[in-house]
Amino acid sequence: MAFDSVKTPAGKVESSLGGSVNYFSISAAPFVPVNIVAVVGEDYPKAELEWLNSKGVNTSGVKVAPGETFHWVGDYTDDLNEAKTLSTFLNVFEHFDPQLSETQRHCDYVFLGNIDPDLQHSVLDQVENPKLVGCDSMNFWITGKKARLVQLLERIDILSINEKEALELTEKGNVLEASEEILKMGPSAVVVKRGEYGAFLRTHQDIFLASAFPIKNVVDPTGAGDSFAGAMMGYLASSGVDRSMARTDTKLWNETLRQSILVGCVMASFTVESFSFDRLRELSSSEFKDRFVSLRSMVEVHPPKNLDDILCAGAFS
Amino acid sequence: MAFDSVKTPAGKVESSLGGSVNYFSISAAPFVPVNIVAVVGEDYPKAELEWLNSKGVNTSGVKVAPGETFHWVGDYTDDLNEAKTLSTFLNVFEHFDPQLSETQRHCDYVFLGNIDPDLQHSVLDQVENPKLVGCDSMNFWITGKKARLVQLLERIDILSINEKEALELTEKGNVLEASEEILKMGPSAVVVKRGEYGAFLRTHQDIFLASAFPIKNVVDPTGAGDSFAGAMMGYLASSGVDRSMARTDTKLWNETLRQSILVGCVMASFTVESFSFDRLRELSSSEFKDRFVSLRSMVEVHPPKNLDDILCAGAFS
Numbered sequence: 001m002a003f004d005s006v007k008t009p010a011g012k013v014e015s016s017l018g019g020s021v022n023y024f025s026i027s028a029a030p031f032v033p034v035n036i037v038a039v040v041g042e043d044y045p046k047a048e049l050e051w052l053n054s055k056g057v058n059t060s061g062v063k064v065a066p067g068e069t070f071h072w073v074g075d076y077t078d079d080l081n082e083a084k085t086l087s088t089f090l091n092v093f094e095h096f097d098p099q100l101s102e103t104q105r106h107c108d109y110v111f112l113g114n115i116d117p118d119l120q121h122s123v124l125d126q127v128e129n130p131k132l133v134g135c136d137s138m139n140f141w142i143t144g145k146k147a148r149l150v151q152l153l154e155r156i157d158i159l160s161i162n163e164k165e166a167l168e169l170t171e172k173g174n175v176l177e178a179s180e181e182i183l184k185m186g187p188s189a190v191v192v193k194r195g196e197y198g199a200f201l202r203t204h205q206d207i208f209l210a211s212a213f214p215i216k217n218v219v220d221p222t223g224a225g226d227s228f229a230g231a232m233m234g235y236l237a238s239s240g241v242d243r244s245m246a247r248t249d250t251k252l253w254n255e256t257l258r259q260s261i262l263v264g265c266v267m268a269s270f271t272v273e274s275f276s277f278d279r280l281r282e283l284s285s286s287e288f289k290d291r292f293v294s295l296r297s298m299v300e301v302h303p304p305k306n307l308d309d310i311l312c313a314g315a316f317s
Numbered sequence: 318m319a320f321d322s323v324k325t326p327a328g329k330v331e332s333s334l335g336g337s338v339n340y341f342s343i344s345a346a347p348f349v350p351v352n353i354v355a356v357v358g359e360d361y362p363k364a365e366l367e368w369l370n371s372k373g374v375n376t377s378g379v380k381v382a383p384g385e386t387f388h389w390v391g392d393y394t395d396d397l398n399e400a401k402t403l404s405t406f407l408n409v410f411e412h413f414d415p416q417l418s419e420t421q422r423h424c425d426y427v428f429l430g431n432i433d434p435d436l437q438h439s440v441l442d443q444v445e446n447p448k449l450v451g452c453d454s455m456n457f458w459i460t461g462k463k464a465r466l467v468q469l470l471e472r473i474d475i476l477s478i479n480e481k482e483a484l485e486l487t488e489k490g491n492v493l494e495a496s497e498e499i500l501k502m503g504p505s506a507v508v509v510k511r512g513e514y515g516a517f518l519r520t521h522q523d524i525f526l527a528s529a530f531p532i533k534n535v536v537d538p539t540g541a542g543d544s545f546a547g548a549m550m551g552y553l554a555s556s557g558v559d560r561s562m563a564r565t566d567t568k569l570w571n572e573t574l575r576q577s578i579l580v581g582c583v584m585a586s587f588t589v590e591s592f593s594f595d596r597l598r599e600l601s602s603s604e605f606k607d608r609f610v611s612l613r614s615m616v617e618v619h620p621p622k623n624l625d626d627i628l629c630a631g632a633f634s
Contacts, residue, residue, distance in 0.1 A: 009490065030633045173326065174513075176533045196491075197514040200531070209615045211526035214517070216493045239621075258618045285633040289625075298526045299616045301575045304556075308606075316347045316602040 001038045001062065002070040002093075006275065009077055010219040016276040017048060019070065020113045020136070023223035024230035026280050027267045028111075029056040030288070031234030035107060037061040037098045037123065041069035041091055061101055065092040080221055081195035082164075100126040109237040111229065112156070114138050117148035124155055131242045134158040134233050135187075136225070142169045154186035157243045158236075158257075160229045163200075166192045175200050176207075188246035189257055191232070191264075193225050199261050203246065206254040210261045213269035213295045220275045224268040227280070231267035235260040266291045318355045318379065319387040319410075323592065326394055327536040333593040334365060336387065337430050337453070340540035341547035343597050344584045345428075346373040347605070348551030352424060354378040354415045354440065358386035358408055378418055382409040397538055398512035399481075417443040426554040428546065429473070431455050434465035441472055448559045451475040451550050452504075453542070459486045471503035474560045475574075477546045480517075483509045492517050493524075505563035506574055508549070508581075510542050516578050520563065523571040527578045530586035530612045537592045541585040544597070548584035552577040583608045 002019030021038045028034045035058040049059045070093040073086040108131040112120040133156040141149050159182055170181035175192050179202035182190045192200040201208035245253040273279040319336030338355045345351045352375040366376045387410040390403040425448040429437040450473040458466050487498035492509050496519035499507045509517040518525035562570040590596040
């Protein structure tokens, strides 16, 4: 959980509410009850934690530590698809050592946010027999703690990662080769996030190309990837998908993953329409459903009745 | 028609066959007979024109002028999605003044390649009552002859243009606003090409998001956009689509446009797999059809049975 000071072509905000835990949990909560582990400083507004609770996010795992909350300062004015970090004040996050409650140790669905791979390992060590484990990471850990990150990949089911980071992690030149390589490292599914273009899913049986919902007025892309992952995991949890399905019921596994990614794209499309998670605060289920139906229809192609005729008539070799 | 000297991460070629007319016509020919207007120098191999003819491309409109063929020198080593032009030798192309034959004046389907908007006007002036007119352009003309280009847009049905150029032409910040603006300028459809991410279609009734077919080994992106446009126009012509349908039968108009864009994406995916149009030379109709079916299935999402339940259960506001 964090304060973000962000500048985008649409304007800027100082110390607005942010952090991947916020974006993730707010986006997952419409689908299932959520339980979070995080740390904030004494400056973090209690009312905001209460609001999260009212939305179905159990915040009893949020530790309030002496000192200030993590603060990120970033800039998107050159490129909406990539944040430029100007400053990072770790503050209370510097000594964050996530300890799970008894309830949390028995969670079926686990998502390891983008933190030090050592801590991601530690969290996973504390969970008993999860049904499905998702995970995020970033270039900082790919460069600095690659070995530990690669060890983590052996233990998880779904890696959600940016396109640039997927290429960096695998040292490959394109998403097809990179995703193939990541599957070899352990996960049963890789979701490559492509900003305004959408997402790419790779499993051992399937490739799915998801388009992002087109947005006229992108105010702030911060949190889009976390929202995407939150809604995706929330949808998967609500669907009861289990890690064993990746082998035993591949049809349902791939079908549900595809749906979860569409759900993720839709959620992210709302996130970018405001600074912080203001747009998500007021999001209604009918708005969500309309955009879901609309995005599905925007990628549909009716099979041409005469494709065979057309192709056979022509001059292929 | 041109010679291209191109460097990509996969290697380089010197004076290989290229030019948008080649890529376009080879990609359209599997769908309908094609008739081209172009100029080459005395150095252009006659056997290649004969080969084109054998593929269903009528080359009687190719003028052989004294001097050398247009020659483009480009580099993609930094970014496969954007060519860096190192040199352009116009040669015989400098004084190109396209004159249509009697047959060409009665063509139903016309595509105005990316040349000086004055010449595009002149070609269109020579065609009698076409059923459908497509058009391409580029940043050079957007910057240098914008007024004439905008006048041309009033006369055409489909503009096929790169994303960056669409933003430049309209001075808008995103594809949604840019495409809206371009529709106001005249065309009934705008196809925004997004390189490895696919294409975006906008009509007065519809938005279609097309994903590119993922390719493991992109050898050379040169000609991908021309191949895309060629296959798209070829498919539209073979389907008998007419400009009036944009008003009278919008369902069929949009459905056929969507199909044509998928066809274009598939053709372009083969083009980038080799230097020049080597891959297209050996392309079979079954290879094309397999990739078409495969790409369609890669974007499909089954509607979740329980979306209403899932969304209503949750914590939307």
